[in-house]
Amino acid sequence: MTTDDIAFDQRHIWHPYTSMTSPLPVYPVASAEGCELILSDGRRLVDGMSSWWAAIHGYNHPQLNAAMKTQIDAMSHVMFGGITHAPAIELCRKLVAMTPQPLECVFLADSGSVAVEVAMKMALQYWQAKGEARQRFLTFRNGYHGDTFGAMSVCDPDNSMHSLWKGYLPENLFAPAPQSRMDGEWDERDMVGFARLMAAHRHEIAAVIIEPIVQGAGGMRMYHPEWLKRIRKMCDREGILLIA
Structure with a gap:
């Protein structure tokens, strides 16, 4: 250069x-x-x-x-609407084999932000089909899910540039970030704010959305296993979807 x-x-x-x-x-x-x-x-x-x-x-x-060289000699890319091909089938077969029941369907997205957008749209569509007007998401402070519009709405609203978009993005629910670390002692207080928000808004919440395993951009904060287990149990109890 x-x-x-x-x-x-x-x-x-x-x-x-x-x-x-x-x-x-x-x-x-x-x-x-x-x-x-x-x-x-x-x-x-x-x-x-x-x-x-x-x-x-x-x-x-x-x-x-x-x-990649082998694939480019066959085809670089074709749209996935109404079309399939062997590499996609092979990948999805492996993904389905890795995931527990009842997770047995795969939607392929081309970036993390798009994957989050699709998951949020799926959650909203699920409740529309059930005839329930659930349109909000519950998540945690310090979270990062992407920079497209829907994904930004579940990122920490006061962190970095996301504060610029207040008033334009949908207003979602943010619980305090968990403080218990993966290799430390479990602190029951980590669930208090989350439990209060879920109880107060359970009929509005389409889904809980979290980064799986670790809050990455929010400080590489590895979750305590008990925290993840509690979230799963609470979502199941209230019939709320979980996106991770």
């Missing part, structure tokens, strides 16, 4: 989470290997964020590269 390339980038390319009027500096990446990004000047940086948690197997993995 040349200095002209970088100058063009600053003038014309709007990167996520930055300003067009005073853009943050960018790192010119030429290639990537394992957990490292290799810059155009030869420097190597460890990608501790793993490309926003999407490159969990590292970069330039030989098995993944080989699979």
